[in-house]
Amino acid sequence: MIRLEKISKTFNGKPALHSLSLKISRGEIFGLLGHNGAGKSTTFGIMLGQVHPDQGEAYIDGISVQKNRAEALAQAGAIFETPGFYDYLSGWKNLEIFTSYSGWVKKSEIAVAVETVGLTSRIRDSVRTYSHGMRQRLALAQALLPAPKVVLLDEPTEGLDPEGIHEIRTLIQRLNRERGLTVLLSSHLLSEVEQLCTRIAILNHGRLVFEGKWEDLESVNLRYRIHVNDVAHAELIAAKTQVRVLGDDVYEVLEGNDIADFVAALVWDGIKVRLVQKERPNLEALYLKAVAPAASSKPIDGLSLSVKP
Amino acid sequence: MMLFLHQLGLELRKLFGRKRTYIGFGAFLVIELLILVFCQMPGPQRGLRRQMEGLGYGADQYLSGLTMAFQMVSFTVFILGGLYLALVAGDVVAKEVEEKTMRMILCRPVSRIRVLAIKYIACVIYTFSLIGFIGGTAIAIGVAWKGTGGMFAFAPLEGIVAFYSFAEGLNRFLAGLAVLALMLTTVSTLGFGLSCFDMKPAAATIITLSYFFVDMIFRQIPYFQSIKAWFITSHMEWRQVFLPHIPIPQMIEDGAYLMGVNATIVVIAMAVFQQRNFKS
Numbered sequence: 234m235i236r237l238e239k240i241s242k243t244f245n246g247k248p249a250l251h252s253l254s255l256k257i258s259r260g261e262i263f264g265l266l267g268h269n270g271a272g273k274s275t276t277f278g279i280m281l282g283q284v285h286p287d288q289g290e291a292y293i294d295g296i297s298v299q300k301n302r303a304e305a306l307a308q309a310g311a312i313f314e315t316p317g318f319y320d321y322l323s324g325w326k327n328l329e330i331f332t333s334y335s336g337w338v339k340k341s342e343i344a345v346a347v348e349t350v351g352l353t354s355r356i357r358d359s360v361r362t363y364s365h366g367m368r369q370r371l372a373l374a375q376a377l378l379p380a381p382k383v384v385l386l387d388e389p390t391e392g393l394d395p396e397g398i399h400e401i402r403t404l405i406q407r408l409n410r411e412r413g414l415t416v417l418l419s420s421h422l423l424s425e426v427e428q429l430c431t432r433i434a435i436l437n438h439g440r441l442v443f444e445g446k447w448e449d450l451e452s453v454n455l456r457y458r459i460h461v462n463d464v465a466h467a468e469l470i471a472a473k474t475q476v477r478v479l480g481d482d483v484y485e486v487l488e489g490n491d492i493a494d495f496v497a498a499l500v501w502d503g504i505k506v507r508l509v510q511k512e513r514p515n516l517e518a519l520y521l522k523a524v525a526p527a528a529s530s531k532p533i534d535g536l537s538l539s540v541k542p
Numbered sequence: 543m544m545l546f547l548h549q550l551g552l553e554l555r556k557l558f559g560r561k562r563t564y565i566g567f568g569a570f571l572v573i574e575l576l577i578l579v580f581c582q583m584p585g586p587q588r589g590l591r592r593q594m595e596g597l598g599y600g601a602d603q604y605l606s607g608l609t610m611a612f613q614m615v616s617f618t619v620f621i622l623g624g625l626y627l628a629l630v631a632g633d634v635v636a637k638e639v640e641e642k643t644m645r646m647i648l649c650r651p652v653s654r655i656r657v658l659a660i661k662y663i664a665c666v667i668y669t670f671s672l673i674g675f676i677g678g679t680a681i682a683i684g685v686a687w688k689g690t691g692g693m694f695a696f697a698p699l700e701g702i703v704a705f706y707s708f709a710e711g712l713n714r715f716l717a718g719l720a721v722l723a724l725m726l727t728t729v730s731t732l733g734f735g736l737s738c739f740d741m742k743p744a745a746a747t748i749i750t751l752s753y754f755f756v757d758m759i760f761r762q763i764p765y766f767q768s769i770k771a772w773f774i775t776s777h778m779e780w781r782q783v784f785l786p787h788i789p790i791p792q793m794i795e796d797g798a799y800l801m802g803v804n805a806t807i808v809v810i811a812m813a814v815f816q817q818r819n820f821k822s
Contacts, residue, residue: 244819274821281649283820306651317642322559330552334650334657336545375646385649 234259234415240289249275250439264430265419272439273419277387310376314388320361324371332378346374366397383415455486460508470498553664566626574614599705606691607684608711614680624729631733632746634661645820669730673723695784702784722780731804735811
């Protein structure tokens with residue numbers, strides 16, 4: 234549904250994207266992760282024809298954004314980190330103005346989008362009276378008009394309170410489920426990506442450092458929570474085997490080793506093992522591991538990633 | 543075409559939906575009233591009467607609503623017209639970029655050229671509306687205050703000293719407003735053009751105003767008389783319609799010159815806007 238082919242972009246001599254290639258399938262919720270300045274917004278800008286790439290092309294539903302922008306974007310809706318509105322006009326009038334640039338949109342279609350995002354009761358009010366959450370919902374309503382196949386969401390929950398984040402997240406999941414929308418979501422909120430996305434890509438300094446399923450990242454997690462009756466003794470045994478003590482009952486098995494061997498060694502030495510539980514992977518830790526090589530050129534510890542040139 | 547008109551209608555709704563737009567209109571009204579009050583003061587009143595009577599015309603007949611309207615429009619446009627048009631035109635694109643609404647528009651399947659064309663036409667319509675408002679209120683206030691009567695058109699720098707009947711004066715006044723609006727589109731166009739560059743709205747306004755200010759001063763310096771025609775403001779003499787014999791060929795030439803300048807600015811602005819990157 235979305236394809237980026239070897240996209241590069243430089244701003245004032247500073248590279249923002251290096252030969253970025255991505256493929257996002259129809260109906261997928263895809264997450265684009267990266268810190269500020271990683272190249273997420275540039276990627277979005279290029280996909281929307283708002284930023285001209287130095288090299289490469291972006292395709293939406295097989296149509297090149299660079300060669301045939303209008304046709305490509307007819308399939309897409311988008312929202313940005315801080316969406317801009319005409320604050321002195323009503324939400325409804327804002328939707329009329331923005332959607333008019335996509336052609337004729339029926340009032341009934343606008344009403345459905347407004348209802349979908351739960352803004353019906355306030356849509357005739359001036360946007361300046363809206364809360365941040367309501368502005369985000371209005372932005373989402375305009376992105377859903379008129380019936381896109383793809384929505385590009387650049388930091389959609391930025392600045393929202395937990396309730397607002399939950400609302401937007403639920404809405405995105407519902408739209409994906411009910412309308413089969415393909416969603417490309419950028420965020421630096423790792424929990425958001427973790428809960429929403431089936432596949433992710435991680436950008437660091439404009440380079441793609443990981444692309445794949447969340448499970449791919451999860452599978453390389455080798456951390457375990459182990460409760461024993463004699464922690465000091467267990468740590469001595471860990472030192473002799475290929476296990477690193479991370480503290481707080483968390484142990485990390487070094488690559489190529491098996492946790493079962495460590496547990497067997499504990500039992501053999503008379504230590505009572507009360508709990509062995511794989512640590513729920515923390516995306517933040519994995520994310521930091523993923524970007525570490527590019528930032529520091531040190532080898533990735535315990536994590537094998539497809540680092541793209 | 544219908545869609546284009548629909549988009550243009552919404553653009554105008556945006557433009558006229560701002561309170562600031564009406565604050566500006568209100569400011570013009572206040573200035574007009576101040577000029578009218580000033581003209582009623584004994585000193586200026588005496589001066590006007592003396593001029594008319596010195597030329598052999600009755601002040602009671604020609605110190606009328608139309609004469610007042612002529613003076614009000616001349617001074618109002620000189621004091622505020624350029625400033626306000628530059629302010630609004632400088633906002634048209636740059637403000638939308640600054641407030642990020644432009645990005646919301648540009649993620650739609652519409653070409654940048656079309657977006658700018660809509661905005662530019664709205665800008666021109668606004669210029670005509672503003673001049674229409676200034677002229678309309680000047681006539682309304684003038685006639686309400688001084689009644690109908692002949693027109694005394696007096697603009698010494700342009701060599702205009704003329705007397706007309708009410709009907710002819712009104713026709714010339716309306717024609718003058720149309721010419722003025724057309725000529726002021728160049729101010730709007732420069733403001734609009736600059737706002738398409740990567741700059742703040744205030745910068746576009748200030749550069750526009752500075753340009754016209756410098757242009758107006760330089761063309762009046764004797765040293766530059768030989769190249770006077772190169773100054774844009776030399777071609778903005780809207781009051782020529784009040785000369786007894788209207789220099790139509792000269793006015794057509796001026797109009798063509800200004801339209802050429804406008805077209806050049808718009809083409810450059812569109813080319814620059816087309817190349818710009820929009821990113822938060």
